[in-house]
Amino acid sequence: xxxxxxxxxxxxxxxxxxxxxxxxxxxxxxxxxxxxxxxxxxxxxxxxxxxxxxxxxxxxxxxxxxxxxxxxxxxxxxxxxxxxxxxxxxxxxxxxxxxxxxxxxxxxxxxxxxxxxxxxxxxxxxxxxxxxxxxxxxxxxxxxxxxxxxxxxxxxxxxxxxxxxxxxxxxxxxxxxxxxxxxxxxxxxxxxxxxxxxxxxxxxxxxxxxxxxxxxxxxxxxxxxxxxxxxxxxxxxxxxxxxxxxxxxxxxxxxxxxxxxxxxxxxxxxxxxxxxxxxxxxxxxxxxxxxxxxxxxxxxxxxxxxxxxxxxxxxxxxxxxxxxxxxxxxxxxxxxxxxxxxxxxxxxxxxxxxxxxxxxxxxxxxxxxxxxxxxxxxxxxxxxxxxxxxxxxxxxxxxxxxxxxxxxxxxxxxxxxxxxxxxxxxxxxxxxxxxxxxxxxxxxxxxxxxxxxxxxxxxxxxxxxxxxxxxxxxxxxxxxxxxxxxxxxxxxxxxxxxxxxxxxxxxxxxxxxxxxxxxxxxxxxxxxxxxxxxxxxxxxxxxxxxxxxxxxxxxxxxxxxxxxxxxxxxxxxxxxxxxxxxxxxxxxxxxxxxxxxxxxxxxxxxxxxxxxxxxxxxxxxxxxxxxxxxxxxxxxxxxxxxxxxxxxxxxxxxxxxxxxxxxxxxxxxxxxxxxxxxxxxxxxxxxxxxxxxxxxxxxxxxxxxxxxxxxxxxxx
Amino acid sequence: xxxxxxxxxxxxxxxxxxxxxxxxxxxxxxxxxxxxxxxxxxxxxxxxxxxxxxxxxxxxxxxxx
Numbered sequence: 001x002x003x004x005x006x007x008x009x010x011x012x013x014x015x016x017x018x019x020x021x022x023x024x025x026x027x028x029x030x031x032x033x034x035x036x037x038x039x040x041x042x043x044x045x046x047x048x049x050x051x052x053x054x055x056x057x058x059x060x061x062x063x064x065x066x067x068x069x070x071x072x073x074x075x076x077x078x079x080x081x082x083x084x085x086x087x088x089x090x091x092x093x094x095x096x097x098x099x100x101x102x103x104x105x106x107x108x109x110x111x112x113x114x115x116x117x118x119x120x121x122x123x124x125x126x127x128x129x130x131x132x133x134x135x136x137x138x139x140x141x142x143x144x145x146x147x148x149x150x151x152x153x154x155x156x157x158x159x160x161x162x163x164x165x166x167x168x169x170x171x172x173x174x175x176x177x178x179x180x181x182x183x184x185x186x187x188x189x190x191x192x193x194x195x196x197x198x199x200x201x202x203x204x205x206x207x208x209x210x211x212x213x214x215x216x217x218x219x220x221x222x223x224x225x226x227x228x229x230x231x232x233x234x235x236x237x238x239x240x241x242x243x244x245x246x247x248x249x250x251x252x253x254x255x256x257x258x259x260x261x262x263x264x265x266x267x268x269x270x271x272x273x274x275x276x277x278x279x280x281x282x283x284x285x286x287x288x289x290x291x292x293x294x295x296x297x298x299x300x301x302x303x304x305x306x307x308x309x310x311x312x313x314x315x316x317x318x319x320x321x322x323x324x325x326x327x328x329x330x331x332x333x334x335x336x337x338x339x340x341x342x343x344x345x346x347x348x349x350x351x352x353x354x355x356x357x358x359x360x361x362x363x364x365x366x367x368x369x370x371x372x373x374x375x376x377x378x379x380x381x382x383x384x385x386x387x388x389x390x391x392x393x394x395x396x397x398x399x400x401x402x403x404x405x406x407x408x409x410x411x412x413x414x415x416x417x418x419x420x421x422x423x424x425x426x427x428x429x430x431x432x433x434x435x436x437x438x439x440x441x442x443x444x445x446x447x448x449x450x451x452x453x454x455x456x457x458x459x460x461x462x463x464x465x466x467x468x469x470x471x472x473x474x475x476x477x478x479x480x481x482x483x484x485x486x487x488x489x490x491x492x493x494x495x496x497x498x499x500x501x502x503x504x505x506x507x508x509x510x511x512x513x514x515x516x517x518x519x520x521x522x523x524x525x526x527x528x529x530x531x532x533x534x535x536x537x538x539x540x541x542x543x544x545x546x547x548x549x550x551x552x553x554x555x556x557x558x559x560x561x562x563x564x565x566x567x568x569x570x571x572x573x574x575x576x577x578x579x580x581x582x583x584x585x586x587x588x589x590x591x592x593x594x595x596x597x598x599x600x601x602x603x604x605x606x607x608x609x610x611x612x613x614x615x616x617x618x619x620x621x622x623x624x625x626x627x628x629x630x631x632x633x634x635x636x637x638x639x640x641x642x643x644x645x646x647x648x649x650x651x652x653x654x655x656x657x658x659x660x661x662x663x664x665x666x667x668x669x670x671x672x673x674x675x676x677x678x679x680x681x682x683x684x685x686x687x688x689x690x691x692x693x694x695x696x697x698x699x700x701x702x703x704x705x706x707x708x709x710x711x712x713x714x715x716x
Numbered sequence: 717x718x719x720x721x722x723x724x725x726x727x728x729x730x731x732x733x734x735x736x737x738x739x740x741x742x743x744x745x746x747x748x749x750x751x752x753x754x755x756x757x758x759x760x761x762x763x764x765x766x767x768x769x770x771x772x773x774x775x776x777x778x779x780x781x
Contacts, residue, residue, distance in 0.1 A: 271721065271773045272750075282755055286748055289757030311755070514747045514758070554721070557745040557776050 005159035007142060007174065013038040013152040017127035020247045023085030023579040024048065028061065029128040029152065031143055033229060034075055034135030038152050043129055050697055052540040054084030055112050056596040057130040058101035059603060062110060065134060068606050072105040072221070073228050075136045081120065081186070081234075082130035086579050087542020088121030091243050091258035093265055094544030096121055096326020098202060104220035104499075105196040106393070106448050107476035109607040110600060111220030111499050114539050116325030116334065117202030118184035121542070122147065122236035125245055137230045144175065146237045148182065157232055164189040164201045164214070165352065165386040167233060172203065172212040175235050181205040185212065187233040188223035191387030194438030195446025197397070197478075198223025199390040204325050213355050215325050215334060218390035219502050220477055221448075227388070241327060249581030257574045261547060265330040269551050275333040278311045278318065280359040285310040287363070291633075292483045292509060294368045296422050297399035298472050298620055299629050301483040305372035309362050313374045319353075331546050333358075342379050344429050347386070357381040357391075363481035364395020369402060370422030380432060387436040392502075393448060396478035398431055400449050400471050401441075409462035415441040449473040469619045475500035475609065484621045486636070487513040489524045492672050495617040496528060498600045504545070505532040511563050525675035530564070536593035541576065548572070595696040598680075598688045602703055605687060605710060612686040615673060622665045627654040630661075637661055687711060720772045727768050733761040736772070745776035 018025055026043045043057070051060050058080035065078040079102045089095040098120030104111035123131055126147025133143070140160070144153040161167050168185040176183050185203045192198020200223045201214040217223075248254045269275055273282045284306060287293035291301035307313075319338035324331070337354040357365075357377050365380035366372060384391045398420075404410045405420035412419060418427050418441060434442020444455055449471045456462040472479040477500025484490040490513070493506035508527055511517045518524045538545045549565045556562050569586045577583050584592075604610030623637075624630040630637055631654060641647040641657060645664050649657060677684060681692035687710055693699045718727045720736070733756060737743035747758050750773040756764045766772065 272775050273755075274753075286755055286757050289759055290747075312753070315753070510747060515745075552776070557742055562745070562776065 011036040055539040083120030084542025113217035115217035116215035122238035189388030191389035192223035193227040197393035254578035297403040361391040533593040
């Protein structure tokens with residue numbers, strides 16, 4: 001497709017790039033697009049000590065950019081993108097991540113997303129540990145960070161395509177100067193402009209397939225903030241990368257530990273989940289087997305057709321070849337579909353390359369909609385990416401709308417004639433196309449589940465109480481794609497997550513429900529302390545968590561704490577020390593995260609959230625809402641009522657049983673909150689105490705002022 | 717004959733995954749087993765037959781997400 005476009009520089013800022021020192025550029029870049037002001041700011045030793053890098057730096061920059069009343073669309077809201085001290089290391093698997101934060105249009109509070117692609121490392125090697133974009137413009141702009149020619153440029157543009165698929169390809173070619181691998185593009189699409197669930201696509205150049213591939217910073221509508229600021233793209237340009245580009249403290253030790261982990265993955269991945277061949281698609285049938293695969297808006301965890309969207313199918317559909325979203329990563333799980341021909345939309349009948357699908361997209365845009373056609377999932381994946389939409393929020397929001405339709409809370413007069421029955425593939429795709437245009441019922445779906453509930457109640461008189469129970473959002477963010485009804489720990493993993501129900505904080509379903517590793521409240525609370533902290537650490541350092549526990553050592557089961565995969569945790573301490581020169585221990589890694597984690601909790605507080613009431617989850621996440629759900633698993637629920645809670649159910653109706661079970665389960669969730677807050681050093685209202693923030697070194701004057709105002713007499 | 721995590725193991729007609737795991741002391745670790753390219757989860761261990769000449773991988777699945 002030929003596109004005539006104009007890109008005209010309106011600002012050029014020359015700079016001298018610093019020598020990277022032990023993983024740090026030691027400066028950040030601020031671009032205020034309201035007045036095209038570009039400035040460079042030092043990274044202090046205190047910043048490195050307390051916030052480490054990556055998400056930590058992002059949060060600190062964002063904290064200083066916004067105040068408690070800043071809305072997502074205000075010019076003061078910033079988009080912050082950072083790598084981390086280990087980001088950009090080619091020898092250690094999973095070391096190319098970028099972490100993005102902003103104030104979310106869905107939650108009103110801080111959101112973070114961890115994404116692959118080359119941007120974060122290229123940004124750092126160009127001289128910046130983090131990028132902060134503030135302000136707003138009225139005309140489309142592209143920002144270039146050119147580490148080769150040592151200049152930052154802002155361009156006004158016209159005529160560029162709206163969709164991210166074509167846009168990232170054109171901009172890669174435009175800035176490549178014959179070397180497309182030197183380019184990484186961050187962009188979004190028209191869906192981001194017209195919804196609150198826009199994602200950002202981060203590219204990496206695939207030399208073999210000669211095309212820009214992309215990964216998504218999906219959650220929380222960061223793409224919508226980007227589009228609202230009228231940013232078409234941010235482009236980073238950098239040249240060759242080696243182990244020495246980070247100028248590590250001990251390059252020999254780094255190579256040794258990196259090769260060890262890389263080699264182990266090459267040896268064991270083929271014996272375990274074959275992520276280098278099938279990505280995360282193996283999870284589909286496994287989740288289905290354990291009644292954990294969401295189907296029909298999280299009503300059920302299993303479906304007889306699940307295999308149709310499982311690994312065996314995608315193994316055949318995926319294009320074979322190396323699929324690492326960062327150089328040299330041996331997990332290499334970023335698979336794609338070549339020569340896919342969409343049946344709908346602007347690319348109908350054309351051959352396209354689709355990056356994905358991963359498990360979340362299959363479950364969100366497939367099983368949870370009652371869709372078990374692998375090609376529809378691929379088409380949903382393609383258009384969500386091209387339009388700049390988060391497949392998880394899209395899937396969970398359409399699933400909610402479909403259940404409302406199935407319950408007659410809404411009908412075709414409300415949906416513009418679309419039959420939103422579960423399983424209606426063309427209806428699901430039509431909604432996605434409408435979301436991209438901001439038209440029809442898709443426009444309402446694009447507001448997300450929380451706002452949709454209000455709109456349907458206000459405009460269509462739909463029953464708000466039932467929608468509160470079945471609308472799968474918490475803190476305003478749509479749930480990612482795991483069933484939690486039978487895992488109290490995972491209910492906490494979602495409900496107590498700082499940004500909302502995303503599994504990247506704590507994925508405890510298997511440990512809790514399948515392996516029963518944590519039967520007591522205290523054990524669950526301990527897990528809901530350690531796992532979120534360790535997972536947070538990856539985002540401080542510019543890393544992917546998959547190498548930690550998705551491919552595990554053969555002798556792991558014989559270790560004292562197999563759930564933590566301590567052999568790898570030890571390797572990560574060595575990795576951190578080899579790059580930064582700072583000695584650490586496994587406890588040290590947790591301590592690093594704890595400071596940033598608590599700071600983010602306090603950031604929520606600053607934005608008007610971050611207390612106990614905001615950790616609530618809809619009842620659908622805890623147990624059966626409707627009689628049909630209860631009856632489908634009645635042996636399980638009856639047994640729990642009788643054996644665990646000693647209830648005589650002889651003369652009880654299903655509705656009575658649901659009400660009784662609900663009381664027990666809601667009480668358990670509240671007890672879990674108490675246990676977790678206590679373990680984390682928070683008050684019973686979920687607020688970090690003064691002692692906690694002092695211990696963690698985040699007792700900044702503004703933090704103490706905020707805590708003193710909120711805590712009053714309740715010090716824990 | 718089958719191979720289990722790379723080691724040769726005796727096979728007999730009618731052998732299920734449950735039968736295989738009964739001979740292992742640490743079988744409780746394994747929630748998922750891979751037979752050649754196919755994952756089989758614990759709820760199906762009892763009724764899943766292991767074909768002769770299979771490559772079997774024991775996976776103590778704790779990751780995901």
